[in-house]
Amino acid sequence: MNAAFLIQFSYIFSGFCFILGLKMLGSPATARKGNIISAVGMVLATIATLFNNDIDQYKWIFAAVLLGTIVGGAAALMVEMTSMPEMVALLNGFGGVASLLVGWAEYTQKIQITNSIKTFDAVVIILAVLIGGLTLTGSLIAWAKLKDLSLGSFKISPALTFKGQKTFNILLLFTITFVALWFTKDPDLKNVFYFIIGLSALLGIMTVIPIGGADMPVVISLLNSYSGLAACAAGFIINNTILIVAGSMVGASGIILTSIMCKAMNRSLNNVLFSGFGSTSVGGKNKDVDGEANPISAQDCYYLLESANSVAVVPGYGLAVAQAQHAVRELGECLEANGTEVSYAIHPVAGRMPGHMNVLLAEADVPYDQLIEMDDINPVIESIDVVLVIGANDVVNPDAREDEDSPIYGMPIINVDHAKTVIVLKRSMSVGFAGIQNPLFFKENTRMLFGDAKGSANDLIAEFKG
Amino acid sequence: MDIFILLIFVLMLSIFLGFELISKVPSTLHTPLMSGANAISGITIVGALLSAGVHYGDNEETVILGALAVFFATLNVVGGYLVTNRMLAMFKKKEKDNK
Known part of the structure; x- marks a missing residue:
């Protein structure tokens, strides 16, 4: 009894640590401490659980914990x-x-001990299995898309759609509901249970394959939410409050991030999940853009930068691909040494996960107070002499503002075309992930510096130093 | 049945708490917030430990499934917290004086 009380009390303290930790994660000054406090809560909950009277042997536990920790x-x-x-x-x-x-x-154990599983238990077991399975396979597909894996010549990362996909998914959902109901009526049927595991895995795959690589920030936030909800459902199976508290807080935070990402793209969650955005069919209706792109040499680019009073860097996924973050930071330092004011303007969905660019620039030692959010840079962008667009495309596409027929019309963008001069660092004239032509490249105040982002940045640094 | 009502009440409060805690996070911290929250979702380790620790002779299936769950949950927890810590260690304010 006494031990049980202490365990419960430890859980309360763990919950306190998680809440405090999450709160502190919300501010750059306290975030690191917050993460450590939350980790302390986790260690405490784990150790307290080990004192539970129901635990009979520790062999398997220690082996699994050891292996998990190492990996x-x-x-x-x-x-x-x-x-x-x-x-x-x-x-x-x-x-x-x-x-x-x-x-x-828990299912195997409950079946072993009691021959009849209560309906409530059956319901929560099904929920944990369904959400957990869907999170697993959905995450694996997202991982494969982010890695840009391919099966032979078949690429996984674009939005993959096929005829009758919607019908198939609706049928799948109906089947899952039906089988789940069947299971709650008759939880002793092991085969039905295994069937549900398979269905949940299939659901995860089907949910993520029609979503294109550029929409991954939304998917990752959503999967983050699911992983919390799965833990929450597991909490209902074992009647444990700490799982419910921690799991549902993670679930809620994931949903908030998801909605922030959707807002940043001016699209509904429904549209992201089901529209197959970025598949080839969308990119098909490219209109012709008048004018010609103006290529520029690294040397001319240097003259522009050298005489600028203020420079804003707008990074995108291409920066991550080219691993150019360190070179860009060095270029920024050269500019600052030259008396230029340097800032970094970050679009909320630049990159492949929420805050992706911020992490990369932080890795390269760019101080976070130099990073400016989209809503703060747009009002002052006209006063900026040179904007360097590095590996970003759709988030600076003026069509989002001007062309009602554009698939990205209405998406908030960084209005780089309003700056005095725009220099775009890009490998070629290819279209962005949304498959849309970008009229920015053909504007009068735009110059194109072709080449690998890292190489171009290094060329510019060499100009400054030479 | 009472305990379920209580648990659902806890669920409702925690969801609101989660919304309140996260809603005003600057976008700089979105990635660490996500991976930090993800580490917290590894709390499912508590359930995993209880399954992995049952008497082996009684039900080996439960023990093996539980041990697998412990492995993945530990991976989630350890990986999640460490990676978050690594990222947060890089976030620095500008230091003007030294250099």
Whole structure:
């Protein structure tokens, strides 16, 4: 009794740590401490659980914890900052599969001990398994898309759509509902249970394949939310408050991030999930753009930068691909040494996960007070002499403002075309991830510096130093 | 049945708390917030430990599934917190004086 009380009390304290930790994660000055406090809560909850009287042997537990710590620790310490979206996607998936397995394990045990499973237990077991399974396979597909894997010549990262996809998905949802109801009526049917695991895995795959790579910030936030909800459902299986509290807080935070990402693209969640945006059919109706792009040499670009009083850098996914963050920071320092005011303007959905660019620039030692959000840069952008667009495309496409027929019409963008001069660092004239032509490249005040972003930045640095 | 009512009440309060805590986070912190929150969702380890610790002779299936769950949950927790810490360690304010 006494031990049980202490365990419950530890859980209350863990919950306190999680709440405080999440709150402190909301401000750059306290975030690191907040993360540590939340980790302390987790360690405490884990240790307290080990004192539970129901635990009979520790062999398996220690083996699993040891292995998980080694693999997780090594992965976390070795992962490149540019691969952070993939890492977060995988971790979401692992959280999901853990909750699925908890549901499964509890099911086998309940069937063993009592021959009849209560309807409530059957319902929450199904929920944990469904959400967990869907999180796992959804995350794995998201990971594959972020890694830009391909099966032979078949690329996974674009939005993959096929005829009758909607009908198929609706049928799948109906089947899942039907089978789940069947299971709650007759929870002893093991085969029905396994069938549900399979269906949940299929649902995760079907949900994520029609979503294009550029929409991954939304998907990752949503999967993050699911991994929390799966833990929450697992909490209902074992009647444990700390799982419910922690899981639902994560669920809620994931939903908020998802809605922030959707707002930043001016699209509904429904549109992101089901429209197959960015598949080839959307890009088909490219209109012809008048005018010609103005290429510029690194040397001429240097003259422009050298005489500028203020420069704003607008990074995008191309910066991550080219691993150009360090070179860009160095270029920024050259400019500052030259007396130029340098800032970095970040679009909320630039990159492949929420805050992707901020992490990369932080890795390159760019101080976070130099990073400016879209809503703060737009009102003053006309006063900026040179805007350097590095690897960004759709988030600076003026069509979003001007062309009602454009698929991205209405999406808030950084109005770089209003600046005095725009220099676009780009490998070629190819279209962005949304498959849309960008009239910015043909404007009179735009210059194109072709080449790999990292190489171009290094050329410019050499000009400054030489 | 009472305990379920209580748990659902807890659920409702926590969801509101989650919304309140997160709604005003600057976009600079979105990635660490996400990975930090993800680490918290590894709390499912508590359930996993209880399954992995049952008497082996009684039900090996439960133990093995539980141990697998412990492995993945630990991966989630350890990986999540470490990676978040690594990112947050890089976020610095500008220091004008030294250099």
